[in-house]
Amino acid sequence: MSRMLVDKEAIRALADILTDTGLTEIEVSEGDSRLRVARNVTVQAAAPAAAAAPAPAAASAAPASGDAAAPADPSSHPGAVPSPMVGVAYLTPDPSSPPFVQEGTQVSAGQTIMLIEAMKTFNQIKAPRAGKLVRYCVASGEPVEFGATLAIIE
Structure with missing residues (x-):
């Protein structure tokens, strides 16, 4: 019977990242080794409050845009840009700079539209x-999950 070696410091570091960013899981792999840390989060109490706050904004934005379906599920939009990783999104290169791209601006393929910080590394x-770029679907400093819609490009 082989004994698996567990890097307790790595687990603690990943757990700290989960706590600091508000993420629910994180996975790291190196060679044949994989380490995944996940935590259960009860969102039943937080969900009504979170749903209540954006509802007035969504309701006021719907008549102005004339497209009530767009705010509901941006991931189904054909121009959705999904997150390739778990991390924290940043729309600017640093806090004192303007966004990489303003909403409503033309972008070219391969142009940097934001950063995602994962494991203290900023990924373009x-x-x-x-x-x-019609709309950003995340705010600067907001945690994002893998596959979450970051922006819409039409």
Whole structure:
């Protein structure tokens, strides 16, 4: 019977990242080794409060845009840009700079539209196609999960 070695410091470091960022899980792999740390979060109490706060904004934005379906599920939009990783999104290169791209601006394929910080490394998120960046779906400093919609490019 072989005994698996567990790096308790790595587990603690990943757990600290989960706590600091508000994420629910994180996974790291190196060679044949994989380490995944996840935590259960009860969102039943937080969900009504979170749903109540954006509802007035969504309701007021729907008549102005004329497209009530867009705010409901941006991931189903054909121009959705999904997050390639778990981390914290940043729309600017640093806090005192303007965003990489303003909403409503044309972008070219491969142009940096934001950063995602993961494990203290800033990863450039590039536009997968040319088009108009219609909307950011995340705020700067907001934690994002893998596959979450970051922006819409039409």
